[in-house]
Amino acid sequence: MRRDVFQAIADPTRRAIIFLIATQAMTPNAIADNFNVTRQSVSKHLRILAECELVKPEQKGREIYYSLEIEKMKEVDKWLDKLRKIWETRFDQLDKVLSNMKKHKK
Amino acid sequence: MNNDLLFDFTVDKASKTVVITREFDAELSLVWDAFTKAEFLDQWVAPKPWTSKTKVMDFRVGGRRFYAMVSPEGVERWAIQRYTSITPKTNFKMYNAFADKDENPELPGSEWDYSFTEKADRTIVRITIYNESLERMERMIEMGFTEGFRMSLKNLESLLESLSNNRK
Numbered sequence: 001m002r003r004d005v006f007q008a009i010a011d012p013t014r015r016a017i018i019f020l021i022a023t024q025a026m027t028p029n030a031i032a033d034n035f036n037v038t039r040q041s042v043s044k045h046l047r048i049l050a051e052c053e054l055v056k057p058e059q060k061g062r063e064i065y066y067s068l069e070i071e072k073m074k075e076v077d078k079w080l081d082k083l084r085k086i087w088e089t090r091f092d093q094l095d096k097v098l099s100n101m102k103k104h105k106k
Numbered sequence: 107m108n109n110d111l112l113f114d115f116t117v118d119k120a121s122k123t124v125v126i127t128r129e130f131d132a133e134l135s136l137v138w139d140a141f142t143k144a145e146f147l148d149q150w151v152a153p154k155p156w157t158s159k160t161k162v163m164d165f166r167v168g169g170r171r172f173y174a175m176v177s178p179e180g181v182e183r184w185a186i187q188r189y190t191s192i193t194p195k196t197n198f199k200m201y202n203a204f205a206d207k208d209e210n211p212e213l214p215g216s217e218w219d220y221s222f223t224e225k226a227d228r229t230i231v232r233i234t235i236y237n238e239s240l241e242r243m244e245r246m247i248e249m250g251f252t253e254g255f256r257m258s259l260k261n262l263e264s265l266l267e268s269l270s271n272n273r274k
Contacts, residue, residue: 090152093150101136101139
């Protein structure tokens, strides 16, 4: 099953991981140190985030560093833009209606 | 249209509230009519290419508007708005729910609050929409856009939750 970005951020631990690595790439151990969860659990969450392309693993020596894919995070804002555009369209239409109403009043 | 008209769109994901503020280049009484009379509402509430068709409109507290958004293919999406509070030319509130063509509502719906303020020759309208269910917001989007931006309810809920957490 293909995972998607919205599923990925539904989990509070994964959201916390996203925050943690937003500013710097980190190893699973370093991430685990920040939470009250096991290294195994962090790895599982990282795998899900990686499958959704929200994080990118990078091998550096013996360690794997995970960093955030900023562009992918932006997708979550897209639907809000859609809603905003609906209102823009509506109000542009209303501007025209009001302009007609004004003319008829005169 | 006028580009200098104020337009502000904010979403408070934590409280599941959308606040939309827009300025209109018209006096308050005209704007009020445009928001409260079916003949005018039908001219603008449906984002093109959709159209709006009002079957019943009884603008008084306890009254309702029963209307459909009609797709270019002729598909009708019905909804009921029940007016819960009206202060003429100042504010009105309603409860909006999607419905079938026989006026059976699909709950939960959303609470809408419209405030009108006149400033010079212009009118500022502030719309606050509280959605009990975020699925509705998704359906609003679906109704306005045929290009198909589809997400499940769960996706949307978690998205909003996540974004609201991000702000903390």
